[in-house]
Amino acid sequence: MTVTRTHHHPFLPYTPPRLPIEEALDRGRAFLQLLDGRRSVRWFSPDDVPAEAIELAVQAANTAPSGAHQQPWRFVATRDPELKRRVRTAAEQEEQRFYHERDLPDWHAALARLETDATKEFLTTAPWLVVAFAQKQQNGKKTYYTNESVGIACGFFIAALHQMGLATLTHTPNPMTFLSDLFGRPGERPYILFPVGYPADDCEVPDLRRKPLDEALTFVL
Ligand code: IYR
Secondary structure: OOOOOOOOOOOOOOOOOOOOHHHHHHHHHHHHHHHHOOOOOOOEOOOOOOHHHHHHHHHHHOOOOOHHHOOOEEEEEEOOHHHHHHHHHHHHHHHHHHHHOOOOHHHHHHHHHHOOOOOOOHHHHOOEEEEEEEOOEEOOEEOOOHHHHHHHHHHHHHHHHHHOOOEEOOEOOOOOOHHHHHOOOOOOEEEEEEEEEOEOOOOOOOOOOOOOHHHHOOOOO
């Protein structure tokens, strides 16, 4: 096939191999099985995880599609016990207010089955804390679809960790602006705080079910 399109910017051929459909579906099923085994974890083992695992997960995140290919994310990772302690102290302060001072009955009721509370031990137990920051601006210029882009990148990050047998939590202390100061990212919006490590030996998760496919997918044919 000869390409006749005219471009004003560089383009490259993109011809990934087309799989036989049975093989494609087998791979789809295997990938689903992998992802279906993932759970958000709130009890971590203190066992260390090499920095290369964080690098690989962020490289995976960095392949995400983004508005105008601006890649409006920055992942900041630490294993420094002192910084983790400061993050935990600040997060627990916010969570004290969230759980005990703010009048949010519907939100608190929605969270009841998770049995979360203001204590965030995982912020000091997990060997790594990784914060995804969203860049609303880059070099003084607005970015497009910032939240969608960072959300997709975070999804890839979570999936890559899970593929390595590592666990995380999409933790969002509310509000979490303190993370910009603690991690030295002024002007960037803390998006998700991820503790990363192995689940604790006695880790438990709430008994939750995923909604069935017919509630997640509608075909209009
Ligand atoms: N940020 C609080 C509350 C919380 C909110 C949601 I939405 C959750 O899915 C889970 C918790 C906390 O981390 O405890």
